[in-house]
Amino acid sequence: MPLRRTLTALACLSLILGIQPAHADALQDAGRLYRQGQQAQALEQVDRFLADKPKDAQARFLKGTILVDLGRNDEAKAIFTKLTEDYPELPEPYNNLAVIYAQQKQYDKAKQALEQAIRTHPAYATAHENLGDLYARLASQAYGKALQLDASNTSAQSKLALIKDLTTTATRPGSKPAIEPVKPVEPSKPTVTPPATPIAPPTPTVVATAPKPEVVKPAEPAKVEPPKPVVETKPEPKPEAKPEVKTADVSAEVTKVIEAWASAWERKDVKVYLAKYAKDFKVPGGGSRSAWETERHQRINKPGKISVDVDNIKVVADGAEQVTARFRQNYKSASLSSSTTKTLVLVKRDGKWLIQQERVGG
Amino acid sequence: MRKLAIPAGVGIVLASYFFGSEVLGNKLPQPASAQAHEAYSPLALPTGDSPEAQLTEVFARIEQNRLDLALQQAETLTERYPNFRLGQLVKGDLLLARAQPISTFGNAVNAPQDKLADLRAEALARLNAYRSKPAANMLPSYLLQMLPEQKYAVVVDAQRSRLYLYENATGAPKLVNDFYITQGKLGVEKMREGDKKTPIGVYQVVGNLPREKIGDFYGSGAWPLNYPNDLDRRLGRNGHGIWLHGTPSNTYSRPPRASDGCVVLANPDLDALSSHLQIGLTPVIIAQNVEWVSQDEWQQERKAMLSAFEGWRLDWESRDGDRYASHYSHNFSADGSDYNAWTTQKRAVNAAKSWISVSADKVTMFGYPGKDDMVVVTFRQDYKSNNLNNTMMKRQYWKKEDGRWKIVYEGAA
Numbered sequence: 001m002p003l004r005r006t007l008t009a010l011a012c013l014s015l016i017l018g019i020q021p022a023h024a025d026a027l028q029d030a031g032r033l034y035r036q037g038q039q040a041q042a043l044e045q046v047d048r049f050l051a052d053k054p055k056d057a058q059a060r061f062l063k064g065t066i067l068v069d070l071g072r073n074d075e076a077k078a079i080f081t082k083l084t085e086d087y088p089e090l091p092e093p094y095n096n097l098a099v100i101y102a103q104q105k106q107y108d109k110a111k112q113a114l115e116q117a118i119r120t121h122p123a124y125a126t127a128h129e130n131l132g133d134l135y136a137r138l139a140s141q142a143y144g145k146a147l148q149l150d151a152s153n154t155s156a157q158s159k160l161a162l163i164k165d166l167t168t169t170a171t172r173p174g175s176k177p178a179i180e181p182v183k184p185v186e187p188s189k190p191t192v193t194p195p196a197t198p199i200a201p202p203t204p205t206v207v208a209t210a211p212k213p214e215v216v217k218p219a220e221p222a223k224v225e226p227p228k229p230v231v232e233t234k235p236e237p238k239p240e241a242k243p244e245v246k247t248a249d250v251s252a253e254v255t256k257v258i259e260a261w262a263s264a265w266e267r268k269d270v271k272v273y274l275a276k277y278a279k280d281f282k283v284p285g286g287g288s289r290s291a292w293e294t295e296r297h298q299r300i301n302k303p304g305k306i307s308v309d310v311d312n313i314k315v316v317a318d319g320a321e322q323v324t325a326r327f328r329q330n331y332k333s334a335s336l337s338s339s340t341t342k343t344l345v346l347v348k349r350d351g352k353w354l355i356q357q358e359r360v361g362g
Numbered sequence: 363m364r365k366l367a368i369p370a371g372v373g374i375v376l377a378s379y380f381f382g383s384e385v386l387g388n389k390l391p392q393p394a395s396a397q398a399h400e401a402y403s404p405l406a407l408p409t410g411d412s413p414e415a416q417l418t419e420v421f422a423r424i425e426q427n428r429l430d431l432a433l434q435q436a437e438t439l440t441e442r443y444p445n446f447r448l449g450q451l452v453k454g455d456l457l458l459a460r461a462q463p464i465s466t467f468g469n470a471v472n473a474p475q476d477k478l479a480d481l482r483a484e485a486l487a488r489l490n491a492y493r494s495k496p497a498a499n500m501l502p503s504y505l506l507q508m509l510p511e512q513k514y515a516v517v518v519d520a521q522r523s524r525l526y527l528y529e530n531a532t533g534a535p536k537l538v539n540d541f542y543i544t545q546g547k548l549g550v551e552k553m554r555e556g557d558k559k560t561p562i563g564v565y566q567v568v569g570n571l572p573r574e575k576i577g578d579f580y581g582s583g584a585w586p587l588n589y590p591n592d593l594d595r596r597l598g599r600n601g602h603g604i605w606l607h608g609t610p611s612n613t614y615s616r617p618p619r620a621s622d623g624c625v626v627l628a629n630p631d632l633d634a635l636s637s638h639l640q641i642g643l644t645p646v647i648i649a650q651n652v653e654w655v656s657q658d659e660w661q662q663e664r665k666a667m668l669s670a671f672e673g674w675r676l677d678w679e680s681r682d683g684d685r686y687a688s689h690y691s692h693n694f695s696a697d698g699s700d701y702n703a704w705t706t707q708k709r710a711v712n713a714a715k716s717w718i719s720v721s722a723d724k725v726t727m728f729g730y731p732g733k734d735d736m737v738v739v740t741f742r743q744d745y746k747s748n749n750l751n752n753t754m755m756k757r758q759y760w761k762k763e764d765g766r767w768k769i770v771y772e773g774a775a
Contacts, residue, residue, distance in 0.1 A: 131460075131461075132460070132461040132462070133461070135457045135458060135460040135461040136457075136458060136461045136462070138454075138457045139453075139454040139455070139457035139458035139461070139469075139470075140454070140470065140471070141454075142440070142450045142451065142453045142454030142457060143450070143451065143454040143468075143469075143470035143473065145440075145444065145445075145447065145450040146447045146448070146449075146450035146451035146454060146468075146470070146481065147447070147451070147468075147470060147473055147474060147477045147478070147481075148447075148477075149470065149472070149473075149474075284462070284463060316472075324471065359461075359462040360461065360462065
C-alpha cells in the first residue's frame with residue numbers, strides 16, 4: 001500500500017535526520033493544552049507543529065478534535081475527511097466525522113461514517129456505541145414522522161462521543177506508539193444487535209395488551225395540524241393516562257437509586273449492584289437472568305479500577321409505579337472509556353425503585 | 363376495539379412483532395383466511411413497487427429475520443413516500459432494533475397509544491389484503507347485470523378496508539385493481555347525519571369535485587355518491603356528503619377508521635381509480651363483508667334473477683291478476699300503498715285493458731349488501747296498452763322469500 005510506504009519512508013527519513021525533540025514536545029504540549037481546555041493555545045501549538053510536518057496524522061487528528069471543540073465544524077470536517085482518505089484503515093477519523101455529521105443532523109452520512117469505522121475496526125467500542133445512539137436517534141426521527149411527534153421531545157438528544165486520541169495507529173510502523181490497544185471491552189452490554197436477531201424477545205409487552213379506547217373525536221378538522229409536543233397531543237381524559245406524580249419527589253428518589261447503582265458498580269459491590277434490578281428485569285437480548293448475572297459478575301470483577309459517573313439525569317414518570325430515566329453515563333475502566341446515553345426503566349416494588357429495563361441510547 | 367386478526371400467511375415472527383410475544387405461547391391466533399381468498403405462501407415476496415408492495419416486502423423480510431434487508435427496503439420506501447407514516451414507524455422499529463432489542467410494533471418513547479393502534483390496524487389491513495387476494499374464479503355476488511356503457515364497478519369491503527375495481531367484461535366482471543381504504547370512525551351502517559359511519563348499500567358516483575375546489579384535506583379530488591338513495595330514505599336514513607376522496611398532503615394514508623363516513627383513498631390510488639369512474643353511471647357498492655361467489659354460482663344467481671324479472675313482465679302482459687300479484691311480497695310497499703291496495707288497484711286496471719305490452723331495457727341488477735337477500739333492479743319500462751302508453755325509469759327491490767324472488771318495493775327511479 002503506497003500510503004504505508006510513504007509513512008515508513010517518512011519515519012526512516014526522520015531517523016536519518018534525527019528526531020527533533022522540539023517537534024515531539026510541541027505536539028505533546030498541544031495535547032496537554034487541549035486536555036486542560038486551552039483550545040486556542042492548543043491550536044496555535046499544533047499549527048506550529050504542522051507547519052513543519054503537515055502530513056503528521058496525530059497532529060492533524062488533534063487539530064480536528066480541537067476545531068470541533070471550538071465549534072469550527074467545517075474545518076474539522078475537512079481535516080477528518082482528508083484523514084479518512086489518507087488512512088482509510090483508521091476508525092477514529094470516521095468516528096469523529098460521524099460526530100460532526102450528527103451535530104449537523106446529517107444522520108445518514110453520520111451512519112455511513114460510523115459503519116465505515118466499524119468495518120475498519122470491528123471491535124471499536126466507541127463507534128459501536130455512537131452507532132447505537134445514532135440508530136436510536138434515526139429511529140426517533142422516523143417515529144416523529146410516523147406519529148407526528150416533536151422529534152426533539154421523543155429522544156434524548158445525546159451528543160455522540162468524540163474520540164480524543166488516535167490510538168489505532170499503533171498497528172503501523174512509523175507511527176506513534178500505542179497508548180493502549182483497543183479491545184472489545186466492557187461497554188455495559190453489546191450495543192449493536194446483530195441483524196439476524198429475532199425482533200421479539202419473549203417478554204410481555206404493554207403495547208399489545210393496552211386496550212385501545214375508542215375515543216370519539218370531534219369532527220374531522222379540515223386543516224393540517226402542526227406537529228405538537230407529545231405532551232399536548234395526549235388526549236386528556238384517558239383513564240390510563242399518566243397520573244399526576246409529584247415529579248420532583250419521584251425524580252429525587254430515582255436519582256438517588258441511580259447514583260447508588262452507579263456507586264455499587266464503581267466499587268464493584270456486585271451484590272448491591274444486582275439488588276438494584278427488579279425480579280422481572282428484561283435481560284437485554286432476552287437471555288436468562290442467571291446467565292446475565294454471571295456475566296455481570298465476571299465483567300465487574302475484572303481487575304483494575306472502574307469509574308462510573310452519571311450526570312444529567314432526567315426522570316419521566318410513566319405512571320405512579322414506573323419511570324423512565326435517561327442520563328449520561330461516563331464509564332472508565334482499565335481498558336475502556338466511554339460516554340453514552342443510558343436509559344433505565346424503573347418500577348416501584350414494595351416501596352423501592354428497581355431497574356426493570358436497561359438500554360444504551362435515548 | 364376492533365378485533366385484529368392475523369392475516370393469512372403471517373408467521374410467528376411477524377405475529378409477535380404486531381401483537382407482542384404473548385402470541386408466542388402455544389396459542390397463536392388463527393389466521394383470518396377466507397376460502398374465497400388465496401393466501402400467498404408465507405415468505406413470498408411481493409411483486410410491483412407500489413408503496414403497499416414495498417411495505418409488504420419489508421414485512422416479508424422481517425418474517426425471514428432479514429432485518430438488514432427489511433431496513434433497506436423501509437428506507438427506500440420512506441425516501442419515496444416520506445409521508446407514509448406506517449412506513450416511517452416500521453423503519454423506526456428496524457433502526458431501533460439495531461441499537462437495542464425491541465419487543466413489538468412501535469417502540470417510540472411516549473408514543474400515543476391511539477395513533478399506534480391505528481398504524482397497527484393499517485399494517486394488518488394492508489398486509490392481509492395484499493397477501494390474500496380474491497381467488498381468480500371468485501367475484502362479488504353483487505354485480506349481476508350492468509349496462510354496456512357502465513365500463514367499471516366499484517365494490518368496497520369495509521371489514522377488509524379494501525376497495526375493488528371491476529371491469530364490466532364479457533362473461534363476468536373482472537378484477538382490475540384493489541386499494542386500501544379508510545372508512546368512518548365508527549364503522550358502517552350509516553343511519554344519521556353526523557354518526558361517523560359509512561353507509562352500506564348500492565350507490566353511484568354522481569359528481570366529481572376537482573382538487574382546486576375542495577381544499578387540501580380531500581387530497582387529489584372527490585367523487586360524491588348518491589347517499590341517501592331511495593331505499594335509505596324509505597328507511598329513514600339521513601345525512602349527506604358521502605364521497606370517495608383522497609388524502610391530505612401531510613400523510614400518505616389514513617387509519618382504517620378515521621373518516622366521517624366517506625371512503626378515503628391514498629391520492630395515487632384515487633388518481634388510478636378516477637380515470638375509470640363515470641359520473642351518473644359507475645356503481646359503488648359498499649358492503650361490510652363482501653359476499654364472494656364462484657363464477658358458476660354467480661351465473662346461476664344471475665339467471666334466476668333475470669328469469670324472475672322476465673316472469674314478472676310476462677305475467678303483467680297476461681293481465682291475469684293472480685299471476686301478476688304472485689310476484690309481489692306481502693310486505694310490499696310502494697309510495698303510499700301496501701300489498702292489498704296495490705294488488706287490488708292493479709287487478710282493476712289490468713282487467714279493464716284489452717291488451718298490455720311491457721318491455722324493459724337498460725336493465726341493471728345489483729345484489730344489495732346486507733343481512734337480507736335483496737337485489738335492486740333498475741330499468742327503462744316501456745308500457746303500452748289499448749288506452750295508455752308510458753315510458754319511465756323504474757326501480758324495484760326484490761327479496762328472496764321462501765326461495766322465490768318477490769318484489770318488496772317498486773317506484774319511479
